[in-house]
Amino acid sequence: MTVLDRFRLDGRRALVTGASRGIGQAVAVALAQAGARLALSARTAPALKPTADLVGRYGDTPALVPGDLADTAQAVLVDQAADALGGLDIVVHCAGILPLNPDGSALLAPLQQLPQQAWDQVVAVNLNATAAICRHAHAHLARSEAASLVLLSSVAGVVGAPLMEAYAATKAAQVSLARSLAVGWARTGIRVxxxxxxxxxxxxTADVQAVPALSDWLLAHVPMGRWADPEEVAAVALFLASPAAAFLTGQAVVLDGGLSVPDGGLAGIPKPPSPLPAP
Ligand SMILES: NC(=O)c1ccc[n+]([C@@H]2O[C@H](COP(=O)([O-])OP(=O)(O)OC[C@H]3O[C@@H](n4cnc5c(N)ncnc54)[C@H](OP(=O)(O)O)[C@@H]3O)[C@@H](O)[C@H]2O)c1
Known part of the structure; x- marks a missing residue:
């Protein structure tokens, strides 16, 4: 076996949530390219068709297990995925949301202005559903010879994120959950x-990308000075899911172009004035 063989997932059975677009779609394609057999989830089956078509180029037609994770009862989709694939070795949980305005656009507002309903919505999808997915995944992963659970958190969960407090709190909770489960499940052979x-x-992030003053200001705080592409996130998810990461568990792997490095301003990267309203 060469070191590159350790990144292969031939025959492994993987569920990817949030797979209809963005990071989840790129993760599904990456796992399929590495040889995994897949189950895909998002709120509706039709939304999963483009990803299913992409995945199908590299192997079996994926199973579709839709469910709206605003309702934790829908976490039964994990059991449906295990039924369809004959078990589960890998779960990459990507489904997640920012607080939303009624028109579906991102709601960036300080906590003191965030309606309780928006907080509850984010906690339901990002945190309560994550716990439910993990709970349902446990029995299936415990039967695997090489189990890996990856939670798509965010750098917002490890740094201060004003105007995104609800999102950041749920992402920090996912880091905490990953650490606790990793320790609790380690002797069962499940990495988290x-x-x-x-x-x-x-x-x-489309609403942020669309406002140049905001986008430029945010990128001024990223030492590498650019956005990441979903495929760059998917490559790290593949690593975490694969035998290449066989001794890696309980970690928050930050992939942020240097954003979270505490440079204290010493990097000298010019920062334009904030276009955001004062808190
Ligand atoms: N983009 C970023 O800059 C960034 C940075 C750090 C972390 N993340 C995290 O990475 C993950 C994926 O983000 P993304 O940027 O790829 O987001 P995205 O493009 O908005 O995709 C979100 C995915 O989650 C699914 N989803 C949303 N609400 C759902 C619900 N109630 N039930 C089931 N599925 C639901 C969506 O499916 P449908 O809408 O088709 O149902 C979609 O597949 C999220 O957890 C996010 O917090 C993103």
């Missing part, structure tokens, strides 16, 4: 890690 990207070019 949180993957914490910085700013990634997806639908979730």
């Amino acid at each position: 890690n949180a993957l914490c990207p910085g700013w990634v070019r997806t639908d979730m």
Whole structure:
């Protein structure tokens, strides 16, 4: 076996949530390219068709297990995925949301202005559903010879994130959950890690990308000075899911172009004035 063989997932059975677009779609394609057999989830089956078509180029037609994770009862989709694939070795949980305005656009507002309903919505999808997915995944992963659970958290979960407090709190909770489960499940052979990207070019960040003053200001705080592509996140998710990471568990793997490095301003990267309203 060469070191590159350790990145292969031939025959492994993987569930990817949030797989209809963005990071989840790129993760599904990456796992399929590495040889995994897949189950895909998002709120509706039709939304999963483009990803299913992409995945199908590299192997079996994926199973579709839709469910709206605003309702934790829908976490039964994990059991449906295990039924369809004959078990589960890998779960990459990507489904997640920012607080939303009624028109579906991102709601960036300080906590003191965030409606309780928006907080509850984010906690339901990002945190309560994550716990439910993990709970349902346990029995299936415990039967695997090489189990890996990856939670798509965020750098917002490990740094201060004003105007995104609800999102950041749920992402920090995912890091905490990954650490606790990793320790609790280690002797069962289940590895659990949180993957914490910085700013990634997806639908979730489309409203930010569309405002140059905001986008430029945010990138001024990223030492590498650019957005990440979903495929760059997917490559790290593949690593965490694969035997290449066989001794790696309980970690928050930050992938942010240097955003979270505490440079204290010493890097000298010019920072324009904030276009955001004062807190
Ligand atoms: N983009 C970034 O800059 C960034 C940075 C750090 C971390 N992340 C995290 O990475 C993950 C993926 O983000 P993304 O940028 O790829 O987001 P995205 O493009 O907005 O995609 C979100 C995915 O989650 C699914 N989803 C949303 N609400 C759901 C619900 N109630 N039930 C089931 N599925 C639901 C969506 O499916 P449908 O809408 O088709 O149902 C979609 O597949 C999230 O957890 C996010 O917090 C993103």
